[in-house]
Amino acid sequence: GAVVSQHPSWVICKSGTSVKIECRSLDFQATTMFWYRQFPKQSLMLMATSNEGSKATYEQGVEKDKFLINHASLTLSTLTVTSAHPEDSSFYICSARIDPNFSTDTQYFGPGTRLTVL
Amino acid sequence: QKEVEQNSGPLSVPEGAIASLNCTYSDRGSQSFFWYRQYSGKSPELIMFIYSNGDKEDGRFTAQLNKASQYVSLLIRDSQPSDSATYLCAVYDSGTYKYIFGTGTRLKVLA
Numbered sequence: 001g002a003v004v005s006q007h008p009s010w011v012i013c014k015s016g017t018s019v020k021i022e023c024r025s026l027d028f029q030a031t032t033m034f035w036y037r038q039f040p041k042q043s044l045m046l047m048a049t050s051n052e053g054s055k056a057t058y059e060q061g062v063e064k065d066k067f068l069i070n071h072a073s074l075t076l077s078t079l080t081v082t083s084a085h086p087e088d089s090s091f092y093i094c095s096a097r098i099d100p101n102f103s104t105d106t107q108y109f110g111p112g113t114r115l116t117v118l
Numbered sequence: 119q120k121e122v123e124q125n126s127g128p129l130s131v132p133e134g135a136i137a138s139l140n141c142t143y144s145d146r147g148s149q150s151f152f153w154y155r156q157y158s159g160k161s162p163e164l165i166m167f168i169y170s171n172g173d174k175e176d177g178r179f180t181a182q183l184n185k186a187s188q189y190v191s192l193l194i195r196d197s198q199p200s201d202s203a204t205y206l207c208a209v210y211d212s213g214t215y216k217y218i219f220g221t222g223t224r225l226k227v228l229a
Contacts, residue, residue, distance in 0.1 A: 043219060043222060093161045108164060110161060111161050
């Protein structure tokens with residue numbers, strides 16, 4: 001159990017285009033999902049917290065108009081990188097937190113999406 | 119600012135030995151602690167979580183929590199080369215509903 005999927009697993013796009021990444025919790029409901037970014041040999045960096053049915057909460061320094069997050073259901077959150085540029089190339093990882101009503105607040109990670117912007 | 123600290127390593131241990139990974143945290147009120155393993159180029163994978171003081175064992179892994187001293191550790195018995203990875207310690211911050219990660223300890227198990 002507790003499987004999180006992400007799609008696509010990798011994407012290459014041209015500068016200026018937008019890319020949408022999907023994150024799904026496959027066998028549990030996730031009221032909260034998180035989006036992280038990780039550059040090579042660096043730590044995970046939290047970008048935003050996504051709550052079902054409400055606006056995402058962005059971390060300081062993360063542009064909300066550039067990284068659009070939608071959490072439309074209890075099993076799906078999407079991250080859209082708008083007008084992507086080469087500096088947005090990174091490993092994007094989502095995680096989903098099991099509903100705390102199930103007496104755990106563990107988060108499970110998706111497999112990640114490697115974005116390369118040319 | 120709440121912090122989680124880990125030695126970046128690398129920690130090198132011979133195959134079959136016990137690897138000991140340590141983590142300290144700053145928020146005395148923290149209640150939930152997690153260990154993740156991350157292979158190069160992959161996303162983190164949950165190994166264990168621990169909420170209560172003491173030891174929690176799962177196969178070759180043992181998590182140890184000492185809230186009075188504000189540290190949590192992970193022991194890996196009979197270390198294998200396949201255990202070579204970066205191990206991330208995370209603490210759940212119930213005030214902000216976020217997880218605070220350490221920078222990770224790189225473990226190398228030498229065959």
